[in-house]
Amino acid sequence: MSFLSVKGLSKQWADTQAVSDLSFDVDEGEFIALLGPSGCGKSTTLKMIAGLDTPSAGRILLNGQDITDRAPGQRRLSMVFQSYALFPHLSVKENILFGLKARKVAANEQKQRLDRAVELVNLGDQLHKKPSQLSGGQCQRVALARAIVSQAPLCLMDEPLSNLDAKLRNEMRSEIRALQKQLGLTVLYVTHDQIEAMSMADRILLLNDGKLEQSGAPEALYNQPASLFVARFIGHPPMNILEKGDRLVGIRPEHIRLTGHSQSPNATVMHCDYQGSDTQICVDHQGASITLSLQGHHLLPQGHPLDITWDRQHEHHFSTQTGLRQTAPSQPKESSHV
Amino acid sequence: MTRNQQLYAWLLLLPALALLTAFTYMPTVATIWHSFTGSGMQDNVGFNLDNYRDLIDDDVFWQVLRNNLIYAAVTVPVSIVLALVMALWVNSKIRGKGALRLAYFTPTILPMISVANIWLFFYTPEIGLFNTILGWFGHKGYNWLGDPNLSLYSLMLMAIWKEAGFFMIFYLAALQGISPDLYQAAELEGAGRWTRFRRITLPLLMPTTLFVLINAFLNAFKLVDHLFILTKGGPNNASNLLLYYIYENAFSFFDTAYASALTVALLLILVVIALIQFGVIERRVHYR
Structure with missing residues (x-):
């Protein structure tokens, strides 16, 4: 009881x-x-x-x-x-x-x-x-x-x-x-x-x-946010939400990393926020605005090209209709380079 | 402070100071002077204590003083308690409290002279409201203003009716300034209605009570407009009050010197009351 x-x-x-x-x-x-x-x-x-x-x-x-x-x-x-x-x-x-x-x-x-x-x-x-x-x-x-x-x-x-x-x-x-x-x-x-x-x-x-x-x-x-609301509410800076077909994909800023080799950059810097222990970088990724968090001081000029990636295991999937959490669809590749 | 600032300060104080000096301090000093040097309508007949000797021997003065003390002793506490009860009531969650507040406040808006005229009709023998109502129950009624045993109390009743609504407004404003969180916290701590009133409401209303108390006492001594309409101090001075007696001496009996001595006595009474109130009660008042 x-x-x-x-x-x-x-x-x-x-x-x-x-x-x-x-x-x-x-x-x-x-x-x-x-x-x-x-x-x-x-x-x-x-x-x-x-x-x-x-x-x-x-x-x-x-x-x-x-x-x-x-x-x-x-x-x-x-x-x-x-x-x-x-x-x-x-x-x-x-x-x-x-x-x-x-x-x-x-x-x-x-x-x-x-x-x-x-x-x-x-x-x-x-x-x-x-x-x-x-x-x-x-x-x-x-x-x-x-x-x-x-x-x-x-x-x-x-x-x-x-x-x-x-x-x-x-x-x-x-x-x-x-x-x-x-x-x-x-x-x-x-x-x-x-x-x-x-x-x-x-x-x-x-x-x-x-x-x-x-x-x-x-x-x-x-x-394990149960819904889009939880995903957006918990965490600072908030989770990035991307539209992918019939579902929404969420990825936390700290799970996004730079690949290092930027022959084919997939994002450009919009602005940077230096916060002491880390820097929050807001980038334009295929038309969507994404925030990522890097340790240390990184003040990159606007328009600077970056190549970003994240692991599939860190993705959160939500239904577009209900906003509720869904299981991730099975995909062969371990890491996706978007 | 620099010299310039000193100058500014005095310049800013000047208008109020000039008015106060011309119409308050000078007359006060003149009155005191006149009470020691005047006789009847005459000024400067030489320093004498005749006016004060007359005052001590004047039975009417002592009666008027006693009347006024009874008047204050009854109207002040009754109207304050009534004001607090009304304020608590119209501050609670009841329907139509806007109309109720207005109803309670209306007597305050009316001039004392109009109020006295209305109450004159209430008190009139034969056709008056009170006696008419008493007549329905087979009572022959009272001579409210003509009976020496009743006239002072009839005046008090009217004064309470007029004052309570005015004081209620102050209490109402103070009550609305008390945070509801305090009552909620007290409720959670298991404090009942009476404890909440005694330990939170009353102490937090003390500054208002002090203010109202001083005003009520001053009014009891200085508000005599209704005497002109209702009783003119009669019958046989049974309802006469100090200020009205001063007026009678100065402007009906033309004995301004004696009126001056009476005025000094009134001033002394008011000073003593003010000292008592500020000295004793201030220490028990919590100011936020």
Whole structure:
């Protein structure tokens, strides 16, 4: 029996279907990323699980109990908001203890949990400050501490890092992941950032237009995208998609290489993007625009001829009609020089 | 700051400063001066404390002061609580809240004189609205404005009706400034409706409450337009308020010196109230 089970969850407003017939299971201790472009229904899903939004249809089961109609406070879950949702008039300590006081937890128990949480998120000397005196990263830690002291087995996180700068985001990513493992938390993490999802999650649920597009381990989504949408969404720079007869062929930029002997070049450089560790080169290949990624610094002039190739095993095939993944047609040659 | 910047600063302050000096500070100083040196309508009869001696011996002054304190003590808290309740109500998800907000705000748009005229009709014996309604239930009604035991309370009722809608607007604006995330977070933490109100809404509304409180107290002492229409302070000063009594002394009894002394007393009361409010309450107010 899975820990959290979502069955046929739907949410519909007057004329828009935000979430349609979404079903998934989460095991205890799993870190699940709900990934998708903005407006795909991931935040709505999270809010319905939290009880802050009422589903139009479907059930939510936590630990085998149906919590669909329970009040948010009765669901035994905690949540970290994108805005942190810290109470501006309360000190850090009072913010963290807010829920324990509301639930009338005994004073010595409150103190124990507070001390532990503060140590875990490293907030020692900030306890008596007000949120307005803290930096974004520190606010984030207070929000985490508030989730930790509640000792709820399920923690929902709604884009918790999107208000932080890039460096801090990287730090907090690994910190949150480490905390989750240490405490054995089950985390449902909403994000639109694929790097966050790929680097933190045990499993990614990729949503598109209110529907589950693919679910699986990060490498599964990357190596075996179930549809054209997944192929285009996961990976940066995105997968190159070429039309080939009745099907679409996708090839990742890092799988394209130069043959070296350019007597018969098949592509010309359109522009180059130097990014430090590698250079992304956009070329014109038989009328199609293709991006390839080369290690190091390669600033090639526009119109420069190149001869590119890739291995057939790295090709992804999709149906033109449905956009779904297809098996590659058998071909005699091991490597194709296109 | 350089000399030029100093000059600019003073130039920018000048218009407001000139107006304040001409119409606020000068009259204040003149009033204080007059209260110590005037007698009746005469100026500069020499320094004397007669006006203040008269004030202490004046039974009407003490009655008017007591009236005004009761008036403030009742109208201020009642209208503030009412304003908060109305604001919470029209801020919730109910149908027709636009119409409701307008309905609550309408008394504020009306001038005090018009309001007083409307309420004069409500309060009139025999044909007035209140007594007509009471008559349906077989009650002979009250002489709302003519009964010395009732007239002050009748004025208060009207003042509350007029003020609450105005204060509601401030509370409504403040409520809409509170992020819904805070309530959601509190709800998830298991805080019930009452806890959310007590620990989030009330403290976050404290700056507004302070502002409204000061305004309400000032209005309780300086808004007397309705007395001209409804009771003229009567019967037998039962509904008289300090500012109206000052007006009577200055312009009906032509004793401007005594009116000056009364004005100084009023100013002192207002200063004390302001000091108490800023001193005591400010410390408990959280500003974002």
